[in-house]
Amino acid sequence: MAACLDEKFESLESILAEHLPADVLAKVNLSLRGPGSIDLELPAKAKETAKKNNFDLQGYEIKVGQKEQSRPSRLVRIGAIQNAIQKPTTASVQEQRDAIHERVDQMLAVAHECQVNVVCMQEAWTMPFAFCTREKYPWVEFAETAYDGPTTKFLAERAKKYNMVIVNPILERDEEHGDVLWNTAVIISNHGNVIGITRKNHIPRVGDFNESTYYMEGNTGHKVFETDFGRIAVNICYGRHHPQNWLMYGVNGAEIVFNPSATVGALSEPLWSIEARNAAIANSYFAVGINRVGTETFPNDFTSGDGKPAHKSFGHFYGSSYIAAPDGSRTPGLSRVRDGLLVAECDLNLCRQMKDKWGFRMTQRLDLYADSFARAIHPDYKMDIIKDPNSKQ
Ligand SMILES: NC(=O)NCCC(=O)O
Numbered sequence: 006m007a008a009c010l011d012e013k014f015e016s017l018e019s020i021l022a023e024h025l026p027a028d029v030l031a032k033v034n035l036s037l038r039g040p041g042s043i044d045l046e047l048p049a050k051a052k053e054t055a056k057k058n059n060f061d062l063q064g065y066e067i068k069v070g071q072k073e074q075s076r077p078s079r080l081v082r083i084g085a086i087q088n089a090i091q092k093p094t095t096a097s098v099q100e101q102r103d104a105i106h107e108r109v110d111q112m113l114a115v116a117h118e119c120q121v122n123v124v125c126m127q128e129a130w131t132m133p134f135a136f137c138t139r140e141k142y143p144w145v146e147f148a149e150t151a152y153d154g155p156t157t158k159f160l161a162e163r164a165k166k167y168n169m170v171i172v173n174p175i176l177e178r179d180e181e182h183g184d185v186l187w188n189t190a191v192i193i194s195n196h197g198n199v200i201g202i203t204r205k206n207h208i209p210r211v212g213d214f215n216e217s218t219y220y221m222e223g224n225t226g227h228k229v230f231e232t233d234f235g236r237i238a239v240n241i242c243y244g245r246h247h248p249q250n251w252l253m254y255g256v257n258g259a260e261i262v263f264n265p266s267a268t269v270g271a272l273s274e275p276l277w278s279i280e281a282r283n284a285a286i287a288n289s290y291f292a293v294g295i296n297r298v299g300t301e302t303f304p305n306d307f308t309s310g311d312g313k314p315a316h317k318s319f320g321h322f323y324g325s326s327y328i329a330a331p332d333g334s335r336t337p338g339l340s341r342v343r344d345g346l347l348v349a350e351c352d353l354n355l356c357r358q359m360k361d362k363w364g365f366r367m368t369q370r371l372d373l374y375a376d377s378f379a380r381a382i383h384p385d386y387k388m389d390i391i392k393d394p395n396s397k398q
Pocket residue numbers: 128208209211214242243244266267268269272273
């Protein structure tokens with residue numbers, strides 16, 4: 006039988022570790038992870054809690070290339086949390102959200118024990134990814150106001166207590182502007198205040214991702230937030246397929262770009278390990294891909310106009326959250342099937358060092374692209390192709 010990306014194996018890394026002899030595994034890992042990513046010892050208590058509560062906990066250190074004379078290291082521990090829904094999708098909105106809060110609270114406490122400074126959850130982390138169904142109720146009832154909704158309040162308390170910046174990707178209800186819905190990340194500082202919000206720029210129209218039924222393309226541009234632990238930005242899910250979207254966060258000075266996502270194996274798993282990593286390299290920043298995990302089943306059948314029989318589930322959300330560095334190093338991925346917390350200690354000085362080494366920022370031609378884009382958006386734009394006069398095409 007052909008292999009299927011909906012299969013529920015733990016991870017690529019666990020398959021390699023199980024089947025390769027140690028010396029071969031070391032070579033393969035070096036090649037897969039790059040030279041900069043090494044294991045980080047995490048506190049025993051944190052490991053015990055993760056085991057007891059059955060979530061994956063992994064720690065890495067992304068070594069700085071160079072000690073600098075004029076700048077001290079800027080070590081920051083980045084955290085990524087992936088979670089499955091905790092209750093059936095038929096439970097009440099309140100019950101479902103409370104159960105997810107409780108679960109993620111366990112992982113936030115462990116993140117604190119692991120000295121995480123800045124952490125991000127997956128896209129729309131407080132709810133099932135019901136945007137496949139095209140039904141409005143009860144799913145829109147998961148939407149919350151960005152600045153003072155229950156989830157922001159819940160996280161602001163933890164952010165202050167743990168001295169941790171928390172990125173909170175939710176379905177947002179903008180009550181001040183006509184009750185409009187958005188797919189939004191709320192940036193909560195380690196002092197417990199909301200620094201600002203940033204919204205999803207690219208809304209998918211692929212497979213069962215019927216998100217355009219619920220919200221429009223974001224109107225917040227490519228904001229970067231200056232925090233006590235570096236300059237951060239958020240490129241929500243489908244934006245990771247758009248190199249220009251990644252580019253603009255870099256142009257605005259981001260040092261860490263989170264990519265909270267919700268995507269399924271059959272659709273995107275071959276793309277996953279490439280996109281955030283490539284963005285980190287091309288834009289000289291750290292990129293953090295965070296994907297939902299588990300299989301979610303909805304009460305009613307839905308279709309997506311693709312000739313497939315009506316069904317009740319998206320398929321398997323494959324987790325595999327990872328962190329990539331500007332030198333191309335990356336951590337292994339978290340589990341494909343379990344909740345998890347990934348911790349990586351990174352030196353933000355690596356961003357400038359990679360700009361100095363490769364000169365991607367110096368050599369990029371924003372002037373050329375700006376000119377070409379300005380022409381390409383006109384309805385009468387003609388593609389810039391010169392044909393071979395002798396070609397029979
Ligand atoms: N949530 C979301 O935008 N998913 C779209 C599918 C993908 O980008 O892989």
